[in-house]
């Protein structure tokens with residue numbers, strides 16, 4: 001079977017605002033650019049995989065069930081925008097910094113697991129995140145990396161391959177694996 005490229009996405013601060021350990025359903029709100037950008041990126045041939053540290057579970061702030069409910073609410077809104085996505089596209093590390101797991105970013109374990117399950121070509125894939133730990137995990141998994149700097153404030157050196165100020169920027173800079181250039185694939189919301 002042919003391996004496919006993926007876009008590995010951090011969740012909080014990338015798809016939904018990071019309100020500080022978001023887990024309440026009222027905070028499962030998409031950034032305005034999420035649907036149009038992710039629609040184009042999926043149409044261009046990328047598998048969308050959301051990779052999220054949720055140490056609030058280990059810290060006893062909420063339960064894994066709450067994370068799954070939150071993810072389901074995000075997925076439902078994306079589906080309403082025409083994006084094909086289910087719970088299987090979401091990968092969660094519930095551990096804390098001292099649990100010594102292999103899946104908490106900046107470790108690459110969760111990206112590698114997602115890549116195995118979805119038959120992903122890592123060297124053709126990209127990781128987008130708003131934190132150094134996202135970029136480090138993406139680099140260690142063998143993907144190219146994109147810092148999402150929504151505030152446009154100057155950033156410390158991150159070593160990212162690219163910097164974007166929105167998910168639309170991300171859609172614009174991704175190479176198209178086959179077929180139509182990504183920027184030609186405009187999202188139609190009817």
Ligand SMILES: [Mg+2]
Nearest residue numbers: 010012013130
């Ligand atoms: Mg984040």
Ligand SMILES: [Zn+2]
Nearest residue numbers: 093095101103
């Ligand atoms: Zn973990």
